[in-house]
Amino acid sequence: VASPVTTESLTLRRFDFSDTSQVAHLLTRSSGRLNALAKGIKRSKRAAIFDLFSHGRLTFLPRPSGQLQLVTEYDAIATFPAIRASLPRLHAALYFLELAIEIVPEGEPNAAAFDTLLSGLRGLEAEAPASAPALVLSFELEFLSLGGFAPRAGSCLSCGKDVGRAPEPFRFSPGEGGFLCRDCFAARGPKPALAAPVARAALKILESLSRRETRAGERMTAPKLPDGAIPPLRSLMDAHVRATIEKDLKTARFLPRR
Ligand SMILES: [Zn+2]
DSSP states (O other): OOOOEEEEEEEEEEEEOSSSOEEEEEEETTTEEEEEEOTTSOHHHHHHHTSTTOEEEEEEEOOOTTSOEEEEEEEEEEOOHHHHTOHHHHHHHHHHHHHHHHHSOBTSOOHHHHHHHHHHHHHHHHSOGGGHHHHHHHHHHHHHHHTTOSOEEEEETTTOOBTTTSOSOEEEEGGGTEEEOHHHHHHOSOOTTOOSEEOHHHHHHHHHHHTOOOOTTSOOOOOOOOTTOHHHHHHHHHHHHHHHHTSOOTTGGGSOOO
């Protein structure tokens, strides 16, 4: 019999398993993403593990990856009431959870993903709802960077010139996860997939956000972005995330956009 594992968890999703049981889909700090059956814990503590976002201390009896893990203890650490009380925060947080489900492989330990998601949720809980759009950009770039999935904004995909020197405007190429400078875009043949022109300043913001690293245990802060910077960056990230995970995130359309 395997010995129990104690770790921290965040609740990403819940679903019905039978008429009488629900399963919590969790991102854990030590054991990655997993499905957990919570029949073994007290009824009074059971509710919290099924609340989306819930941060808790979890003990479970490990079973092979892909099977239901059996929870024996759960204590809620944080339930993020401010996120639940504000639509911009709530929609941002739901997007964080869906991104985690799509990006973090099941059953593979990924403490950095756990820490970044927790930092992002803590940031949303603490910041004003008006800061949610900037915090979303910061979170997704930091989160995607962990797996090497952030857009490459430092240089032109084709000529390799630094964005500080290459001629603007740039064009985003979603399938390639990066940008072409004005000259390389003009030199390309068919270009239906490439969207609107992007200014150098926008790429510099993307690059600086990709380099942010919130330390484990700290809360993420919303970056101060220039007026008008968020809507075009939001559109870029929508296209990039769609191309990266090869589908639309259901929660993306509800994101606060300005
Ligand atoms: Zn170029």
